[in-house]
Amino acid sequence: MSFNPNRLAVKFFTADETTIDLAQSVTVMQRWIQSHTVDGLLIDVIDYKHVPDGPGVVLIGHEGDYSLDQKNGELGLLYTLKRDASVSEFTGQLALSLQRALQAVQALSKDRTLKKPQFVTTDFELRILDRRTAPNTLEGLALVQNAVTRIFNAWGIGIAGLESAEADPRDVLTLRITAEVDLATVSEKFASDTVLA
Amino acid sequence: MTDQTWKDILQDKIRADWAREIDIFEGQMHLRRQAKIDEKVFAETRLRRGVYGQRYDNKQRHDGIQTQTLDFPTDLTKGPDTAWDAPGMQRIKLPYGGLNIEQMEVLAELADEYADGILHVTTRQDFQYHYIHIEDTPDLMRRLAAVGITTREACGNSVRNTTGCPLAGVCHDEAFDITPYAQALSDFFLGHDDVQDFGRKFKVAFSGCEQHACGLVKMHDLGLLAQTREIDGETVRGFTVYVGGGLGTVPHQAKVLAEFATQEELFALSQAVARVFARLGEKKNRNRARLKFLVAELGIEEFRRLVHEELETMPHDPRWTDYLVDVPEHKEAPVKQGFALNGVPVSDEFKAWYRTNVYAQRQSGYSVVTVNLPLGDLTAQQMFKLADIAREYVGDNVRTTVEQNLVLRWVSDADLPAVHQALTEIGLGTPGAGTIVDITSCPGTDTCKLGIASSRGLAGELRNRLAATSASLPDAIKDLKIKVSGCFNSCGQHHVADIGFFGNSRRSGNRKVPHFQVVLGGQWHDNAGSFGLAVGAVPAKRIPDVLDAITNRYVAERERGETFQDWVTRLGKKEVREMLKPFTDVPQFEFDPSFYSDWGDSRVYTIGDIGVGECAGEVVSLFSIEISKAESEHFEALIAIDDGDYELADQRAYNAMLLAARALVRTQFLDVGMDADSIVEEFRTRFYDTKIFFDKYAKGKFAKYLFNRYEKSLPRYDVDTAHQIADEAQLFIEACHAAEGRVNGLIAS
Numbered sequence: 001m002s003f004n005p006n007r008l009a010v011k012f013f014t015a016d017e018t019t020i021d022l023a024q025s026v027t028v029m030q031r032w033i034q035s036h037t038v039d040g041l042l043i044d045v046i047d048y049k050h051v052p053d054g055p056g057v058v059l060i061g062h063e064g065d066y067s068l069d070q071k072n073g074e075l076g077l078l079y080t081l082k083r084d085a086s087v088s089e090f091t092g093q094l095a096l097s098l099q100r101a102l103q104a105v106q107a108l109s110k111d112r113t114l115k116k117p118q119f120v121t122t123d124f125e126l127r128i129l130d131r132r133t134a135p136n137t138l139e140g141l142a143l144v145q146n147a148v149t150r151i152f153n154a155w156g157i158g159i160a161g162l163e164s165a166e167a168d169p170r171d172v173l174t175l176r177i178t179a180e181v182d183l184a185t186v187s188e189k190f191a192s193d194t195v196l197a
Numbered sequence: 198m199t200d201q202t203w204k205d206i207l208q209d210k211i212r213a214d215w216a217r218e219i220d221i222f223e224g225q226m227h228l229r230r231q232a233k234i235d236e237k238v239f240a241e242t243r244l245r246r247g248v249y250g251q252r253y254d255n256k257q258r259h260d261g262i263q264t265q266t267l268d269f270p271t272d273l274t275k276g277p278d279t280a281w282d283a284p285g286m287q288r289i290k291l292p293y294g295g296l297n298i299e300q301m302e303v304l305a306e307l308a309d310e311y312a313d314g315i316l317h318v319t320t321r322q323d324f325q326y327h328y329i330h331i332e333d334t335p336d337l338m339r340r341l342a343a344v345g346i347t348t349r350e351a352c353g354n355s356v357r358n359t360t361g362c363p364l365a366g367v368c369h370d371e372a373f374d375i376t377p378y379a380q381a382l383s384d385f386f387l388g389h390d391d392v393q394d395f396g397r398k399f400k401v402a403f404s405g406c407e408q409h410a411c412g413l414v415k416m417h418d419l420g421l422l423a424q425t426r427e428i429d430g431e432t433v434r435g436f437t438v439y440v441g442g443g444l445g446t447v448p449h450q451a452k453v454l455a456e457f458a459t460q461e462e463l464f465a466l467s468q469a470v471a472r473v474f475a476r477l478g479e480k481k482n483r484n485r486a487r488l489k490f491l492v493a494e495l496g497i498e499e500f501r502r503l504v505h506e507e508l509e510t511m512p513h514d515p516r517w518t519d520y521l522v523d524v525p526e527h528k529e530a531p532v533k534q535g536f537a538l539n540g541v542p543v544s545d546e547f548k549a550w551y552r553t554n555v556y557a558q559r560q561s562g563y564s565v566v567t568v569n570l571p572l573g574d575l576t577a578q579q580m581f582k583l584a585d586i587a588r589e590y591v592g593d594n595v596r597t598t599v600e601q602n603l604v605l606r607w608v609s610d611a612d613l614p615a616v617h618q619a620l621t622e623i624g625l626g627t628p629g630a631g632t633i634v635d636i637t638s639c640p641g642t643d644t645c646k647l648g649i650a651s652s653r654g655l656a657g658e659l660r661n662r663l664a665a666t667s668a669s670l671p672d673a674i675k676d677l678k679i680k681v682s683g684c685f686n687s688c689g690q691h692h693v694a695d696i697g698f699f700g701n702s703r704r705s706g707n708r709k710v711p712h713f714q715v716v717l718g719g720q721w722h723d724n725a726g727s728f729g730l731a732v733g734a735v736p737a738k739r740i741p742d743v744l745d746a747i748t749n750r751y752v753a754e755r756e757r758g759e760t761f762q763d764w765v766t767r768l769g770k771k772e773v774r775e776m777l778k779p780f781t782d783v784p785q786f787e788f789d790p791s792f793y794s795d796w797g798d799s800r801v802y803t804i805g806d807i808g809v810g811e812c813a814g815e816v817v818s819l820f821s822i823e824i825s826k827a828e829s830e831h832f833e834a835l836i837a838i839d840d841g842d843y844e845l846a847d848q849r850a851y852n853a854m855l856l857a858a859r860a861l862v863r864t865q866f867l868d869v870g871m872d873a874d875s876i877v878e879e880f881r882t883r884f885y886d887t888k889i890f891f892d893k894y895a896k897g898k899f900a901k902y903l904f905n906r907y908e909k910s911l912p913r914y915d916v917d918t919a920h921q922i923a924d925e926a927q928l929f930i931e932a933c934h935a936a937e938g939r940v941n942g943l944i945a946s
Binding site: 006007026027030033034041043044045046047048050051052053054055058060062065071072082083085129130131132133168170171172 | 199201202203206252253258260261262265267268269270282283284302305306309310313314315327328330332333571572574575576577578579581623624625643644653654657660661797798799800
């Protein structure tokens with residue numbers, strides 16, 4: 001059975017002591033739309049900073065959304081891949097999501113308005129937003145863990161940690177993945193999987 | 198993990214008629230992709246499933262510098278000037294706001310998987326998801342249907358969600374619990390033939406009492422206020438029936454249609470109102486098509502006469518009174534015994550919360566807790582945790598409110614501190630529900646095509662400022678209602694606020710500046726007793742100062758016991774305008790560019806993004822809506838042939854012909870039944886015997902396809918017979934289209 005979730009998301013967390021002014025991030029993301037700073041068809045910016053531990057500020061795109069997400073009180077850059085015809089399998093979806101998330105992280109970390117926030121790019125959170133193909137069960141977890149392990153092996157990137165990060169079975173299957181290297185420095189290893197052959 | 202689709206997984210969990218409806222919609226989507234359904238017809242059919250457009254779905258968005266074209270992958274549209282791939286909104290109906298735990302959890306799941314992770318409570322007790330892709334909507338609908346929620350007629354020119362007071366059944370002042378009536382009438386109207394041909398939307402509300410706000414019956418198309426009368430020594434339940442209320446651009450107070458309609462009379466009377474509206478309501482001029490205009494134009498006396506005339510000719514429907522059997526069965530059960538709070542030590546935070554968010558039920562030992570949602574929003578994770586709190590403390594006794602909050606009913610008083618703690622841990626323990634801090638807002642320019650200014654941006658800003666000072670706010674203003682709409686259409690209900698704002702714009706030099714019109718003195722209580730008056734427009738960025746000025750002056754000048762509304766009246770419109778004058782100037786862009794962008798939106802402000810609202814789109818004829826069902830059914834026949842199920846293909850093809858015939862009949866006679874005998878008889882009499890159906894060349898040939906199939910089943914079920922009946926059905930449908938066109942003069946005979 002091929003694993004092809006309807007939607008997935010990748011999150012890189014801010015480094016310790018890093019804070020981001022979410023009100024300012026609205027301005028930054030509006031600028032991203034003006035200048036096409038990040039990939040994808042960019043549509044609008046929506047402000048949810050009034051919602052505790054919520055999506056924060058979201059740049060809505062057609063293929064995917066970029067957000068300064070605060071789920072569980074942990075701030076980070078979340079890229080949610082929704083529908084992108086350029087990738088059809090989990091490998092490509094994961095590669096594309098990582099690539100876009102890293103692109104956004106890079107743009108944020110250079111942004112003077114936001115005081116150049118820093119992110120940790122050895123770790124990331126993977127959410128599978130598709131309870132039909134990957135429910136948050138032991139079986140679902142094994143499926144995704146195996147898939148991620150296979151993919152990272154194919155990329156030649158070692159995994160130091162691969163754990164479930166969401167105990168509530170009702171919530172989406174979520175993994176915390178620690179790579180053996182800084183993913184920002186090895187993104188060329190998964191670049192070729194970001195498009196259909 | 199499964200290869201099964203959601204349709205497969207849920208097939209035994211969804212009511213057959215609801216499952217069918219969703220399949221039909223999915224079929225219509227497929228037909229739209231093939232350009233076999235007109236985009237206007239498709240737009241109306243999707244609206245009637247609550248599938249709404251959003252801002253920028255015309256593929257244009259001003260980015261603050263220039264208008265950018267949004268190049269979606271396909272050119273396909275889901276309505277006039279509405280890109281198929283553009284993110285949309287899904288509205289979900291909850292009659293009287295009622296929710297159970299299972300529904301809460303599914304609603305949470307869907308927010309993550311199809312939306313932006315947020316659930317939004319509307320001013321009509323619905324939920325809304327934003328940034329939905331239309332391709333996801335059938336599965337979204339199935340997953341909702343599996344837990345008893347429908348999105349049908351959540352939007353479109355039909356009966357919208359039926360609202361009801363969130364304290365129904367536990368209120369000290371109600372005549373009786375309106376809950377079972379609201380549910381029953383909602384069920385009765387859902388998909389009813391007589392609500393398919395309106396020129397605009399139709400809103401229904403129930404209230405258990407007259408003096409409080411909860412039901413807001415006086416601002417609805419059909420408002421039902423519970424009453425009892427002693428008749429022959431018996432207490433008889435009934436309703437004062439109001440009609441023709443509504444906010445919109447120009448608010449109208451509803452008029453009394455009937456002082457007392459018994460519960461036995463309620464449904465028939467409501468249906469008669471709908472029929473008069475369908476028959477006589479305006480359909481060309483969308484701005485005058487609400488029921489309120491018809492009632493105003495006719496006068497209530499004439500409208501009443503027409504309704505009674507309709508009552509006399511309407512075919513009897515046993516459902517008018519069948520529902521009464523279930524009414525006494527309606528009972529809410531607490532999950533815990535009710536005990537008093539009993540002097541247990543509590544924190545100051547609890548006390549503050551208790552003062553505003555807790556309502557003592559009439560049932561001793563129990564309270565209703567209001568969960569204050571910021572701008573009506575909560576995350577999927579908060580909803581899961583709220584479901585846990587409900588499970589532990591109140592069971593399935595949860596409702597949404599028109600103030601965009603949730604209520605937990607039947608909380609044992611002894612559990613209040615624990616509930617407060619649990620809510621606080623998930624970020625939902627904020628005090629101030631129903632107070633000046635609890636500001637209602639429509640989506641505005643965030644997502645609505647009609648939005649002129651950022652209602653949510655302003656509401657968020659005011660909320661933050663007021664929350665920061667709430668502890669020191671004078672008592673006189675603590676309970677004032679503030680409501681914000683993004684435009685004059687009043688989805689934020691600004692007319693019934695003490696202090697209301699609606700978005701507009703003004704020019705400054707060659708630039709536009711977002712403004713809000715200030716509306717003062719609306720009356721929330723007495724069921725939306727009266728409407729406020731617009732007193733002047735102020736730049737959006739000065740509104741917080743205006744609010745301070747108005748409230749400070751009220752506190753300083755009010756006479757003992759004088760309400761805000763009375764004070765505004767005493768002050769007079771002229772003086773109020775004077776009060777606003779210092780705040781109306783707009784500095785030049787070079788001196789303060791912040792005035793030239795809106796709250797929460799850093800772009801330079803423009804009105805170029807305003808589009809055509811789908812609540813005010815073009816009326817699609819009843820025939821178009823109904824024949825599209827026939828086309829969907831025909832499509833299903835073709836699918837069945839592909840699947841090798843020839844008997845099913847025959848059933849679908851035959852049903853397609855019946856639906857097409859019925860669509861044609863209903864252009865002349867609305868009350869044709871759903872059964873084949875009635876449909877064929879009426880079709881034969883009205884269209885075949887009269888030769889209206891005949892065209893110049895084929896004469897009545899295609900009608901014979903229907904008659905033959907009606908008289909005799911297929912001799913066998915195989916690929917040939919299935920193809921033949923499907924082809925005949927297609928030809929019959931086309932002939933119905935042509936006949937309707939000839940009758941309406943659109944096609945030459």
